[in-house]
Amino acid sequence: MSRPRPVLVVAVVLTTAVAAAASVRIARSQATPGGSLTTEQWPELSLEVHELVLDNGFTIVIVQDARVPRVAASLWYRVGGLQERQGEHGATHFLEHAIHQGTTTIGVNDVGLDRRLLQEIHETELALIAERNGRRNELRERDIFYDEAEWPTSPQADSLRRRLYALEDEQSANRTFWPEYNWYREAGGIMRHGDPVPANTGNELMRIEVDLPRSNLELFFRLEADRMANAVLRGFEAQRFTVYEQFLNINRNDRGRFSEALNGATGIVHPNYLHPGGHMRDHAFWDRTSMLRMYDDYFVPNNATLALVGDVDIEQVRTLANEYFGRVPRGPEPPANMDLEADPPPGGTIRLDWSEPQPTQLTVQYRIPGVGHPDRPAFDAAARLLGGANGILAAAAAAVGAPSAGWSASASMTGSPTRLSIQARASRDADLPALERAVQEAVDRLRRGDIDGAALARINRGMRLDWDAMRTHRGDLASEIGAFAVMDEWRTLRSFSERRHAATAADIERVAGRYLVPRNRVIGTTRQNPEGAR
Secondary structure (H helix, E strand, C coil), X not given: CCCCCCCCXXXXXXXXXXXXHHCCCCCCCCCCCCCEEEEEEEHHHCEEEEEEECCCCCEEEEEECCCCCEEEXXXXXCCCHHHCCCCCCCHHHHHHXXXXXXXXXXXXXXXXXXXXXXXXXXXXXXXXXXXXXXXXXXXXXXCCCCCCCCCCCCHHHHHHHHHHHXXXXXXXXXXXXXXXXXXXXXXXXXXXXXXXXXXXXXXXXXXXXXXXXXXXXXXXXXXXXXXXXXXXCCCHHXXXXXXXXXXXXXXXXXXXXXXXXXXXXXCCCCHXXXXXCCCCHHHHHCCHHHHHHHHHHHCCHHHEEEEEEECCCHHHHHHHHHXXXXXXXXXXXXXXXXXXXXXXXXCCCEEEECCCCCCCEEEEEEEECCCCCCCCCHXXXXXXXXXXXXXXXXXXXXXXXXXXXXXXXXXCCCCCCEEEEEEEECCCHHHHHHHHHHHHHHHHHHHHCCCCHHHHHHHHHHHHHHHHHHHCCHHHHHHHHHHHHHHCCCCHHHHHHHHHHCCCHHHHHHHHHHHCCHHHEEEEEECCCCCCCC
């Protein structure tokens, strides 16, 4: 199967400790350290931050912390559900699994056999695509209600798919499974995600995170540069069903279906409101050609940011970065339409009354700006003021005679338009109107600027304490830097945090008056005895 970019030849010798863990040995190159290095002082956040940008656009953000001889490495690619094509929703999540199935340099015993099988798999898949396209009208699903576990098919498609399964079984017999994950573990690595894929995805991100002893940091550079350039999508069909099973288990339970529907009601049909797990029918139609296209477009050094926090030497990082990631060719510039802004639906408040029996709950959402917008930081303070046993929601409930409820409020974090969510649970369906009155009263208080100064001061102190806790946890800080790199730009972390910690009552009143309005509101209810169920 042809590839649009050249295979990276990784020609370096791992340090003794890493080589022992990885059981691999290859020759060292004489790469000359390069790239631009800048340093910034952030006294308000008690940080000194270094940025190294290689000639190919690969960016490394470094925070030194020598308290423990370990390093948290968090690699972020700016790609997710927003970049998926119609009919391929969930592809980034699937690709996250597929690129962890080995590379051209590791993962098989017989490279020649693997290449032959990959070519035959490719040809069989092309025949399957042609079969589906030729019979597309016969294979379309036209029913309103359908069996979720059945995909439309034909006898020839079934035969070709069985052939793919047989070829994959033959390929599996030649594989060494999860080599990178096992090398990380043997080298003292701690994965933030507890499975052989130390990664996760979202609407605008894929991240790979490992915490390693300082002496074994080179292993991360060796493996992740290889994965960036040379991923081989082995075990494709097995991973298709792994991701599908995750989709069924997580997103097709009662609460998952309601949440997905509520997100769909929040905006005009748009990728911003699609669940990153994808659509059910799309799982059947992912193919290697489309996955490799996405991999080649977005898994490039100029679309990636690596955050390193811990006991690191900057010159060592510069040398390792050039020896490994510096060899990966600069890719195409990320498309200009990566930032997709959704229009809010017109017509005022949207209501979703769920028809499946569930515990009684009220959810009220307001669309708010994404990270990078100057109004966004104030919503973190607003959410904290609203929620909790002593928050504005609880006080408003008492004032309007609403029943006691477990009130919560949160502002989600993405670079695209996002949501302020308010939730309350009740013991009876009949309590929902009173809970809704309480939410309206609490929101009206914010819009009037009826905010207790002492409570806001406590909230701001609490957010500063939360920042200090994050700043002193290398993994959390590395992940936060990476998140801001894909949501907006990693330096936005500084201005965002300063504005969030210093939010005033006037700031909250202003954003509440602009965004917490009926025409920007979505109300969702679940009931123990819904009308639709009867």
